[in-house]
Amino acid sequence: MTDLATPPATLPPATGTAPTSARVPWWRTALQRSAPIVAALVGVAAIWYLVTYAVLPESQRFxxxxxxxxxGVAFSxxxxxxxxLESLWRSIAVAIVGLVIAVVIGxxxxxxxxxxxWAEKILYPYAVILQTIPILALVPLIGIWMGYSFAARVTVAVIIALFPMISNTxxxxxxxxxxxxxxxxxxxATRWQRLVKLEFPAAVPAMFTGLRTAAGLAVIGAIVGDFFFQQGAPGIGSLLRVYTQRLSMEALLTAVTLTALxxxxxxxxxxxxxxxxxxxWYGATGKR
Structure with a gap:
């Protein structure tokens, strides 16, 4: 018979590690996340120098x-x-307004x-058609119908950014x-309660995926509209076209860099x- 006075056997230590209360400093997290971007920029600069000095002959380095x-030439x-910079700001305004409208409509x-x-059967084909029509075929029509104003440029950005919001939502x-x-x-639950309390919360991750995609496409739409609409206040796309026609390579490369940034x-x-x-949603799996 086991002696009741005998202390119970000591349990083996847990194999898992207890969570530590220490938090990683914000600056270290920022450095870790920015390191791949900095490395990519350094790689692009290295390839750029390599092509300029090792690939192109001296007569074609211009x-x-x-x-x-x-x-140096552009910023000085x-x-x-x-x-x-003024044209870039106009394109930024077009992209932001176009994205907001695309999110609301989508x-x-x-x-x-x-x-x-029945609404899906009627509306979804129109969304597909809007996605499959080449935007370059619509841009001249938009310019003719709406003029070459801010609204026409925003319309181009909306058309390009709309489908990801529709499909992902x-x-x-x-x-x-x-x-x-x-x-x-x-x-x-009523239809409204089901939508607000169940369907919308479940849709949030997919909606943000569509939002990220639509954000990039809105920028493309703003630049495409500026590139083809040569009237009105110029955006960065208009300057890209002018620099290309004039072979102003320093200004063209700087404008492309600012657009990419x-x-x-x-x-x-x-x-x-x-x-x-x-x-x-993804914290438990460590994927994000």
Whole structure:
């Protein structure tokens, strides 16, 4: 018989590690996340220098001047960098307004399709048609119908950015499980309650995926509209066309770089927002 006075055997230590209360400093996290971007930029600069000095003959180096020469000429001349930044700001405004309109229309479009099957049959083909028509074929018509104003440029951005919001939101609204729908039915939830309390929360991750994609496409739409609309206040796309026609390679390369940085920052802003809002969906798996 076991002696009751004998202390119980000591349990073996747990194999898992207890969570530590220490938090990683924000600056270290920022450095870890920015390191791949910095490495990519260094790689692009290295390839650029290699092509300029090792691939191109000296007589053709004006086609791809090295980075220090291209940026030095553009940033040191107020007559180049001033209009370039003004045009970039106009394109930023077009992209932001176009994205907001595309999000509102896309979410509303997808919501209507998710609630009624007849609406899906009617509206979804129009979304597909809007996606498959080449935007370059529509841009001249938009310019003729709407003029070459700010509204016409925004329309181009909306058309390009709309479909990802429709498709991703529609997919997300249908992603709630059958068990969750059965629970709502048992509680006699109305259509509105089911939409607000079940379908929209389930759709949030997919909606942010569409938002990131639409953000990048809105930038492309703003530049495409500027590139073809040569009337009105010029955007960065208009300057790209002018620099190309004049073979102003330093200004052209600087404008392309600023455009690329704008696109990356626009995408990164929504990626950070995505992580902040829906990061907990994936926190347990460590994928985000």
């Amino acid at each position: 086609l791809l001047p090295p980075p220090h020469q291209a940026y 001349n107020p007559n180049i960098i001033g209009p370039m 979410v509303g479009w997808a919501t209507v399709m998710s609630q009624w099957s 529609f997919f997300g609204l249908q992603s709630a499980t059958a068990a969750a729908h059965d629970l709502m039915t048992l509680n006699k 704008f696109g990356v920052l626009f995408f990164t802003a929504f990626a950070v927002l995505d992580r902040a809002v829906v990061g907990r």
